[in-house]
Amino acid sequence: MEGKSKAGERVRIGILTKVFTTELVDAAIARHDRGERRRRLLPARLVVYFVLALCLFARESYEEVLRVLTSGIPGSRALTSVNRSSLCRARSRLGEEVLETVFRQVAGPLATPDTPGAWWRGMRLLALDGTQFDLPDSARNGDTFDGPSTTGGLPFGFPQVRAVVLAEIGTHGVLDARLGGYRDGERSLAYPLARSTGFGDLVIADRGFWSVEFAYAFTSTGAGLLVRLQSNHLGTVQEELPDGSYLSMMRPGKEVRLRAAREGRTLPKHTIYRVITFMKDGKVVHLGTTLLDPEEYPATELIALYRERWEIELAFDEIKNHLGPGGPIRSRTPAGVRQELWAYLAVHHAIRQFAHPTERRLPARQWTPTVFPT
Structure with missing residues (x-):
């Protein structure tokens, strides 16, 4: 042994x-x-x-x-x-x-054309999501990163770093990440990750990310989006499509426009996107996508594709529990925390790089689209 x-x-x-x-x-x-x-x-x-x-x-x-x-x-x-x-x-x-x-220096795409689960209709599948890492309960970590608290503001549990990660679905290879404090918004941390996407990428994300700013940041690079929508992000219906989905329009709010102006950024006056609605476990679910053509991008396949977003949860599990300690990381200072987390992301990518050639020999994943309700 x-x-x-x-x-x-x-x-x-x-x-x-x-x-x-x-x-x-x-x-x-x-x-x-x-x-x-x-x-x-x-x-x-x-x-x-x-x-x-x-x-x-x-x-x-x-x-x-x-x-x-x-x-x-x-x-x-x-x-x-x-x-x-x-x-x-x-x-x-x-x-x-x-x-x-x-x-x-090491992060980046790993998938090749024959990587199972990495592609759909010629597009590279990427998942975007946030997660938290528990930290040692030192005063400096608590002051810098904060953590969960009661409704009365009393801290409980460990201080936490919030990370938003962009990863390949087929390989779990991390392309980019941003680190912030527990109370930093996932959406604001996600904007800079658009720089690591481009033409031929389809970014899949859960609720909480969609906005005019978010859509503009990613579509400006040429990437496509498939994002679960909250009920207040359905926009204004513009056109009913043959498959039951519809084109919708959303405009940036006044506060969003003013903030963008202060930061020297320009936003489109409106964003056109496609809304797909289906039932899951007795609940109505809405997806927003920038893939507007229902013939080229069938709704039933997009519904099935959205499920693949969960692959990023497996990547988080690999980093936290298989590679990491399964609990708080070591560092008791904020600079040490960020140093350690960048190292975790680097080492995880190195391991995925070595695992990828083996995974390529696995049988290709089969699509089982949900029937779209009419």
């Missing part, structure tokens, strides 16, 4: 060294000018590998992670005599931006 354990450790360390090459890590360090200036300091490159290894071995102690790291990465012997407090100071000197850059 011990031999198998050590072999597994070598495989996981091998993932680090193959995906996060020394050239990639050094470029991220140089970009943020985080190289060590005194010879007695820990090399920044080793600190990056240590933070990544903390996420790869999330349930192990600092000491055990050091043992595994020094036995698997050349040049890491400098870490063997370093104590925990020195490592914490080294992480603080490194900062959060380096790990965010490392993540962004």
Whole structure:
């Protein structure tokens, strides 16, 4: 058993060294000018590998992670005599931006044309959603990120980071993410993620995201949208379509227009989108989509397609419970929290990159569209 354990450790360390090459890590360090200036300091490159290894071995102690790291990465012997407090100071000197850059250097699409579940009618399927990560209950984490509270404002549970993530449905590979506090809105965190979409992408999202601003941010890149609508986002009917769906129009409200003007942004006077209505578990469900042609994009297939959004929940489970500790992460400072979460996203993407060739050999997923009610 011990031999198998050590072999597994070598495989996981091998993932680090193959995906996060020394050239990639050094470029991220140089970009943020985080190289060590005194010879007695820990090399920044080793600190990056240590933070990544903390996420790869999330349930192990600092000491055990050091043992595994020094036995698997050349040049890491400098870490063997370093104590925990020195490592914490080294992480603080490194900062959060380096790990965010490392993540962004490896993040991106993984699906190939034959990846099961990754495509629909020539479009790459992406899911967008938010999740929360529990943090250690330190005063600084609580002050910076906040967390759940009673109606009277009394905090309970752990402080939490809110993350909004854009991921491929077929591979669970994360393309982009934004981190914020517990009370930051998912929609506002989602706007910048539009930069990671483009022509040929179909972004699927749950309730709470749709708005004129949201639709404009993503359609401006050429991406399509399929989003569950709240009842107050049905807009004004413009045209009934043969399949029972209809074209609708929504205008930005006055406050939205003023805010956009203050920020130097322009919004369209109105947005045209298609509304599809169906029954699920005895309840009426509305979907909004920018795919307007009912013949080219059948409503029954879009209804079935919306269910694929749940693949992103599996990605969250992989990050939190299979890769992560299944509870609060380690870091007790806000900068350390963000550093650690960017590392988790980077390591998860590396693992999905290695898993993807195996998954491609699985049989293709079968579509089972719900019958659209007339």
